[in-house]
Amino acid sequence: MNRMKLSLGVAVSLATAALIWGGGAQAQQKKLTVGVVLPLSGTYADQGRHYEDGMKLYQKLHGNTAAGVPVEMVVRDDQGPGSGDLARRLTQELIVRNGADVILGYSFTPTAMSVATLLNEAKKPAILVNATGAAVLPRSEYFVRVSITAAQFAEPLARWALKNNIKTVYTLVADFAPGIEMEGAFKKVFEGGGGKIVGGARTPVSAMEYSPFLQRAIEAKPEAIFAFNPGGDVSVAFMKQAKERNLAKAGIKLIVSGDVVDESMLAAMGDAVDGVVSSLNYQPDLKNPANEKFLKGFHDMMGANAVPSARTVQGYDGMALIYQALEKTGGKTDADSLLAALKEAKVDSPRGPISIDPKTRDIVQNMYIRRGVQKDGKWVNATEETFENIKGTAN
Amino acid sequence: MAGIVSVIVDGIAYGMLLFLFSIGLSVTLGLMRFINLAHGAFAMFGGYVAVTLMNGYGVPFLLLLPVAFLATGLFGAVAEKLVIRHVYPMPELQQVLFSIGLAFAAGAVANIIFGPQQQPMLLPGWLSQRISVLGLDITGYRIFLIGAGLVAAAALIALFNYTLYGARVRAAVDSRRTAEGMGINVSLLFSLTFGLGAAFAGLGGALAVGFLGLDPTFPLKYLVIVLMVVAIGGPGSIAGSFAAAIFIGVIDALFKYFVPEIGGFVIYAVLVVMMVFFPKGLAGGRTA
Numbered sequence: 031m032n033r034m035k036l037s038l039g040v041a042v043s044l045a046t047a048a049l050i051w052g053g054g055a056q057a058q059q060k061k062l063t064v065g066v067v068l069p070l071s072g073t074y075a076d077q078g079r080h081y082e083d084g085m086k087l088y089q090k091l092h093g094n095t096a097a098g099v100p101v102e103m104v105v106r107d108d109q110g111p112g113s114g115d116l117a118r119r120l121t122q123e124l125i126v127r128n129g130a131d132v133i134l135g136y137s138f139t140p141t142a143m144s145v146a147t148l149l150n151e152a153k154k155p156a157i158l159v160n161a162t163g164a165a166v167l168p169r170s171e172y173f174v175r176v177s178i179t180a181a182q183f184a185e186p187l188a189r190w191a192l193k194n195n196i197k198t199v200y201t202l203v204a205d206f207a208p209g210i211e212m213e214g215a216f217k218k219v220f221e222g223g224g225g226k227i228v229g230g231a232r233t234p235v236s237a238m239e240y241s242p243f244l245q246r247a248i249e250a251k252p253e254a255i256f257a258f259n260p261g262g263d264v265s266v267a268f269m270k271q272a273k274e275r276n277l278a279k280a281g282i283k284l285i286v287s288g289d290v291v292d293e294s295m296l297a298a299m300g301d302a303v304d305g306v307v308s309s310l311n312y313q314p315d316l317k318n319p320a321n322e323k324f325l326k327g328f329h330d331m332m333g334a335n336a337v338p339s340a341r342t343v344q345g346y347d348g349m350a351l352i353y354q355a356l357e358k359t360g361g362k363t364d365a366d367s368l369l370a371a372l373k374e375a376k377v378d379s380p381r382g383p384i385s386i387d388p389k390t391r392d393i394v395q396n397m398y399i400r401r402g403v404q405k406d407g408k409w410v411n412a413t414e415e416t417f418e419n420i421k422g423t424a425n
Numbered sequence: 426m427a428g429i430v431s432v433i434v435d436g437i438a439y440g441m442l443l444f445l446f447s448i449g450l451s452v453t454l455g456l457m458r459f460i461n462l463a464h465g466a467f468a469m470f471g472g473y474v475a476v477t478l479m480n481g482y483g484v485p486f487l488l489l490l491p492v493a494f495l496a497t498g499l500f501g502a503v504a505e506k507l508v509i510r511h512v513y514p515m516p517e518l519q520q521v522l523f524s525i526g527l528a529f530a531a532g533a534v535a536n537i538i539f540g541p542q543q544q545p546m547l548l549p550g551w552l553s554q555r556i557s558v559l560g561l562d563i564t565g566y567r568i569f570l571i572g573a574g575l576v577a578a579a580a581l582i583a584l585f586n587y588t589l590y591g592a593r594v595r596a597a598v599d600s601r602r603t604a605e606g607m608g609i610n611v612s613l614l615f616s617l618t619f620g621l622g623a624a625f626a627g628l629g630g631a632l633a634v635g636f637l638g639l640d641p642t643f644p645l646k647y648l649v650i651v652l653m654v655v656a657i658g659g660p661g662s663i664a665g666s667f668a669a670a671i672f673i674g675v676i677d678a679l680f681k682y683f684v685p686e687i688g689g690f691v692i693y694a695v696l697v698v699m700m701v702f703f704p705k706g707l708a709g710g711r712t713a
Contacts, residue, residue: 234689
């Protein structure tokens with residue numbers, strides 16, 4: 031008898047629990063799922079982490095709901111460039127199986143290209159956390175870019191050079207799409223402003239020995255060399271060899287896109303960054319309320335000595351765009367409403383005010399000219415000048 | 426004119442680095458007939474030893490090099506004793522698969538221990554300065570690389586051609602059974618030789634950090650160019666590898682200088698031509 035009572039009691043409490051749980055689940059049914067596709071293993075794992083940290087940080091600082099709708103991240107690893115098929119499959123799974131309402135991710139241009147037709151079919155918006163190539167956005171009207179483009183790197187540098195009375199420039203860019211876009215964008219603005227490109231070379235993407243290219247550049251006697259290469263060890267080697275060749279002594283300034291002298295590589299470059307001028311869309315030393323909040327949260331999350339990168343901010347802003355879109359649609363999560371809201375986004379980002387150009391779906395943001403200097407025994411890129419509202423794609 | 430000469434000198438220095446990288450592979454491939462595609466992993470090991478000692482313990486640069494050399498050599502000898510000797514009797518394809526797997530594994534382990542980022546290595550002032558030699562401006566480090574390469578080449582040629590150890594190695598390679606019958610401890614000899622090859626890779630790795638940087642993709646990144654040096658030089662020939670490395674360094678530099686449009690690809694064309702007309706490499710199959 032006793033035993034029967036007991037089992038009855040258990041059954042009742044189980045049923046009650048199920049009822050409560052089920053009811054809870056029903057109330058939570060409305061949510062926004064963000065499918066995140068990033069390189070989280072292999073050579074480019076480092077940059078993937080930066081974006082992911084930024085997204086997580088945004089949710090930590092702003093809560094997990096926007097307009098009363100819970101926002102949930104589902105993260106997948108696309109293993110870096112050259113894995114377009116994998117990125118495409120992961121995206122499809124995120125949409126079909128995980129019910130993703132919006133995709134946030136894609137570090138590399140080819141990866142983004144490979145999912146374009148899929149997004150067109152699935153009719154889901156995707157925010158590009160990087161994928162800087164000019165050719166990406168026209169591929170799908172569901173793409174919105176929150177990162178940066180080659181033109182954005184190059185335009186302020188060309189304007190800076192003109193402003194500082196540099197008349198002749200030699201270009202030295204890596205021989206692949208971003209390098210060629212960079213070369214074209216620089217040339218357009220620089221020659222448009224009366225400057226002259228006195229020569230140039232395109233270097234193999236993974237070249238490690240730059241000495242002959244640099245020697246030839248020096249012999250062309252330009253007032254400055256504009257250089258771009260794909261970061262990592264390649265850029266470390268390039269910068270060290272530029273230092274070896276002593277451009278300053280030959281009276282030649284070195285100007286590079288900001289990712290060549292990425293913060294994470296400055297320690298490896300050492301005094302090679304001395305006086306090198308570069309452009310980037312984010313600087314940790316920026317003074318604005320959004321950046322103060324971001325930095326405080328970042329240091330709480332990653333430790334006091336960690337330094338955020340532009341990539342961290344791009345991940346952070348990607349999430350900010352989604353939150354703002356949800357607020358605007360009043361919690362509606364359908365693709366059309368979300369995309370319409372994303373296209374008009376205006377956010378006070380840690381990198382200053384950013385907005386999306388509704389025509390091109392590309393980002394408009396401030397670009398910062400920095401110079402390599404030594405501060406407290408460490409080499410840093412110090413902000414020198416701001417160029418406001420630079421467009422990612424001209425329209 | 427001074428421009429061309431300085432480009433050539435820089436090319437020679439780059440070639441010396443390639444020589445130090447590849448000499449260990451030439452030894453294991455040519456003398457021991459073991460296809461060690463994990464050779465770059467030993468270079469990476471030496472690089473990480475150097476970086477850790479310099480940044481963590483402030484060990485001076487000149488002391489780093491012998492330490493990286495010995496540590497990698499020891500690591501190589503132990504790896505040979507524990508794992509690699511079991512692969513010697515396998516067919517070539519299995520050796521290739523095994524050693525390329527080892528290279529990937531080494532990169533993954535380095536990623537776990539040191540993280541995916543570039544390792545900083547700041548050279549002492551006297552090495553990063555430019556020095557004027559006969560009116561030419563050359564970086565101290567490149568001169569140092571040339572010196573290190575010459576010393577290594579001379580030492581190895583002497584070791585394999587004029588010492589009892591070298592004679593034993595050559596004997597063991599030609600006929601292991603006979604060598605063992607004469608009382609030569611071939612298994613110990615191979616451990617030593619493998620360790621020696623690894624040690625030179627470690628030295629090359631330590632020297633490369635200041636020039637090429639260091640991250641976990643290192644073992645695979647330089648594999649192609651190292652194999653090119655060995656293939657063009659002729660496996661097992663130290664003088665051949667030396668000549669091939671300098672040749673590649675200088676050709677690469679000259680074409681990048683004169684015809685930058687195609688400069689980066691010329692050395693691969695050279696490789697194809699060499700393999701068609703001299704399939705055994707510059708040394709023509711002779712050992713040491």
